[in-house]
Amino acid sequence: MARMLSRIRDLIESVRTKEEEKRRMELNWLQAQINPHFMYNTLFSIKCSVDMGRNDEAGHMLTTFIQMLRGILSVQEEMVTVQAQMDALRQYVELQQFRYDGSFDALIECDDQAAGCRIPKLLIQPLVENAILHGVDMAAGDGMITVVARRVGEAISIQVEDNGVGMTEARIQEVMRPQVPSDRPHLGIRNIHDRIRLYFGSDWGLHIESTPGHGTRVTLRVPALEDVQPDGKETPC
Numbered sequence: 380m381a382r383m384l385s386r387i388r389d390l391i392e393s394v395r396t397k398e399e400e401k402r403r404m405e406l407n408w409l410q411a412q413i414n415p416h417f418m419y420n421t422l423f424s425i426k427c428s429v430d431m432g433r434n435d436e437a438g439h440m441l442t443t444f445i446q447m448l449r450g451i452l453s454v455q456e457e458m459v460t461v462q463a464q465m466d467a468l469r470q471y472v473e474l475q476q477f478r479y480d481g482s483f484d485a486l487i488e489c490d491d492q493a494a495g496c497r498i499p500k501l502l503i504q505p506l507v508e509n510a511i512l513h514g515v516d517m518a519a520g521d522g523m524i525t526v527v528a529r530r531v532g533e534a535i536s537i538q539v540e541d542n543g544v545g546m547t548e549a550r551i552q553e554v555m556r557p558q559v560p561s562d563r564p565h566l567g568i569r570n571i572h573d574r575i576r577l578y579f580g581s582d583w584g585l586h587i588e589s590t591p592g593h594g595t596r597v598t599l600r601v602p603a604l605e606d607v608q609p610d611g612k613e614t615p616c
Contacts, residue, residue: 472507484524506539513543523541544594555569572585
């Protein structure tokens, strides 16, 4: 009987280990889908500034770009603080404002209760990228993107809102449909939703509210967590 119980425990542990490996592989694949064109576009914008003789602007852009990459690449952990993501987001937005010649403004806020909580890295930037690429009307020159992170009970709520072109309900459903092909716009939104659910379960994820011609609001909800324990589990923030 003891041998049988030991064998059952070994099988359960083997299944748990394989499931954890599968989850990590899925997360790595999803994270790899983050739009790689941002680096090319940023470097191209810097080159254009140099070609036009705007060397001070190009130097500032390059410094900001290096700082942002250092912050992203130097962090090996899957989980980072909300504050760290918001700081990196400010650098990202500054680069995009240079690229689009100030065609949009941005407001980025994080309350103190949310700042120290930890969330999977690279969750917020793709949502802002979608607002820039598919939401804001750059030709109008009056675009506004607002990002607000708050602690709401036992959850962290992060809202990314723009005053752009908006979406129909049918378009929202299409954006959130599982297994969207990789060549479709808005992949990042479904990507982020899937990553959150892989980490925390089906009670968490993204919610989209939008009206054509009146902008879009994407709300990201994850549990409020702080310290990562040696067994890999997080404690409430």
